[in-house]
Amino acid sequence: MSQYHLAKTTLIGGLCAGVLTLAGLYSPNAAAQDLQIKFGTVNQPGGMQYESAAEFARRFNEKMGDKANLTVYHSSQLGNDKEMLQKVKLGTLDFSQPSSIMSTIVPEFGLFDMPYLVKDRQHAGCIAKEIVMPKLAPKLEAQGYKLVAVWENGFRNITNNVRPINTPADLDGVKLRTPRGIWRVKMFEGYGANPTPMAFSEVFVALQTGVIDGQENPYVNIYSGKFQEVQKYLSETRHVYTPSFPTASLRLFNKYPEDVQNAIMETAAETVPWTYEQAGIKDGEIRQKLIDGGMMFNEADRASFVEASKPIYEEFA
Incomplete structure (x- = not known):
């Protein structure tokens, strides 16, 4: 067995045996509460990360009544992912909702950046249950973070203004925004692109001005970010599945009353199946909206991308 096949088999087998408004914020309760909890996300309304956070807030506030109120601040109002994670660690922000950047805190979260590893949402849920929460969440706590659940972000596809992407060779020289x-x-880099790490809030203008040629995101983020207005091609690669990680400040979480702590954990877990269900619905609806908006779609050659992914598995292993 080659090193690549051994690495991938080990990863997949270990991950899951058998399956693997006030303008600008959402707050269902406007009245002053005893405990005010701020939840920051870079995502815009309509995006899956924001919608998940808003549903979490609605359910939590309904449970807590006047005892506590959780407000969601969207569209990077409280900073980009890196800035919000720092605030969460310091205890100046209650919650943030990072995705790929989590691997900069705990490298093992990089498993979600392994191409074509996650088969479907059921598999993703199994990884979260069997690996992330019991094994990786404690590593975050050692860094000052409290991971409360694993929610949906989605399968990622590539958009750009240069050409349709059918194989990795088509990415040669393409300036492509990536997360950090x-x-x-x-x-x-292995596919031949020129990756440019950039905050999500900066991507639209960078695409509009030609600073970058393209980017990669789930359908829902492409649409909520209005990238269809400045991108011509959408190539369905589904190369990576990325969750979102609702993450509390451990310093602040430990100061909450016990019933608030329990309500947070219970509500975060209850929100998980809602995020998967809604993401499945949105995928079909938004894909059609992007087509209707004029984007040119093509289905990429999955086999060629899988073949080109072997070196990244070997290095990660």
Whole structure:
């Protein structure tokens, strides 16, 4: 067995045996509460990360009544992912909702940057249950973070203004925005692109002005970010599945009353199946909206991308 097949088999087998408004914020309760909890996300309304956070807030606030109120601040109002994670660690922000950047805190989160590893949402849920929460969440706590659940972000596809992407060779020389996770950068370097790590809030203008040629995101983020207005091609690669990680400040979480702590954990877990269900619905709806908006779609050659991914597995292993 080659090193690549051994690495991939070990990863997949170990991951899951058998399956693997006030303008600008969402707050269901406007009245002053005893405990005010701030939740920051870079995502815009309509995006899956924001919608998940808003549903979590709705359910939590309904449970807590006047005792506590959780407000979601969207569209990077409280900073980009890196800035918000720092605030969470310091205890100046209650919650943030990172995705790929989590591997900069705990490298093992880079497993979600392994191309074509996650088969489907059921598999993703199994990884979260069997690996992330019991094995990786404690590593985050050692860094000052409290991971409360693993929610949906989605399968990622490539958009750009240069050409349709059918094989990795088509990425040659394409300036492609990526998140700041090291493994995503390495992956696209291996495919021949020129990856450019950049905060999500900066991507639209960078595409509009030609600073970058393209980017990669789930359908819902492409649409909520209005990238269809400045991108011509959408190539369905589904190269990576990325969750979102609702993450509390451990320093602040430990100061909450016990019933608030329990309500947070219970509600975060209850929100998980809702995020998967809604993401499945949104995928079909938004894909059609992007087509209707004029984007040119093509289905990429999966086999060629899988073949080109072998070196990243070997390095990660």
